[in-house]
Amino acid sequence: xxxxPEIDALITRLARLPGLGPRSARRAxxxxxxxxxxxxxxxxGAMQQAAQTIQTCPECGNLDSCSPCSLCADxxxxxxxxxxxxxxxxxxxxxxxxxxxxxxxxxxxxxxxxSGCGPEDLxxxxxxxxxxxxxxxxxxxxxxxxxxxxxxxxxxxxxLAPYPVIVSRLGHGVPMxxxxxxxDEGTLAAAMxxxxxL
Numbered sequence: 001x002x003x004x005p006e007i008d009a010l011i012t013r014l015a016r017l018p019g020l021g022p023r024s025a026r027r028a029x030x031x032x033x034x035x036x037x038x039x040x041x042x043x044x045g046a047m048q049q050a051a052q053t054i055q056t057c058p059e060c061g062n063l064d065s066c067s068p069c070s071l072c073a074d075x076x077x078x079x080x081x082x083x084x085x086x087x088x089x090x091x092x093x094x095x096x097x098x099x100x101x102x103x104x105x106x107x108x109x110x111x112x113x114x115s116g117c118g119p120e121d122l123x124x125x126x127x128x129x130x131x132x133x134x135x136x137x138x139x140x141x142x143x144x145x146x147x148x149x150x151x152x153x154x155x156x157x158x159x160l161a162p163y164p165v166i167v168s169r170l171g172h173g174v175p176m177x178x179x180x181x182x183x184d185e186g187t188l189a190a191a192m193x194x195x196x197x198l
Contacts (some may be wrong), residue, residue, distance in 0.1 A: 061106030089181035099190035110148040
């Protein structure tokens with residue numbers, strides 16, 4: 001069956017999104033196109049507004065419409081505890097769990113020779129600035145339980161060793177090979193509660 005190039009382009013672009021394959025993309029495109037006034041046009045408006053207003057926080061690497069982000073600007077958050085995560089998705093997952101009231105640092109990746117991500121590719125400027133100023137008492141390494149996550153945690157532990165900070169890692173609850181952004185809030189809460197110093 002032949003479909004119009006416009007529909008094919010929509011399906012192709014949707015299929016590039018994480019979690020959507022060609023089949024799911026076709027279903028999503030069909031749902032959008034069958035109800036353009038209630039689904040497609042509001043989605044287009046939300047995407048256009050997000051593209052114009054959302055930016056990366058220069059402090060922590062979070063995504064928000066304000067700079068610094070609402071988490072960094074919140075005076076109720078404990079600036080002496082910084083939770084280091086791989087991605088914004090991991091930050092959002094921890095926020096859903098509601099167990100961390102400190103600040104965050106989004107690395108933007110983990111050390112990986114296969115993907116070509118080295119120490120210079122990690123977003124560490126904000127973390128190191130706060131640590132060097134002596135404003136940080138604890139750094140929580142909330143990285144996935146993967147080989148790359150463990151390698152990055154070990155490297156960060158060594159990098160932070162000269163400073164008077166406690167370095168801890170998420171405890172029980174995070175399965176080996178698991179990614180934080182797919183875990184439920186209960187598992188994340190248990191992991192955060194049972195963290196221990198390295």
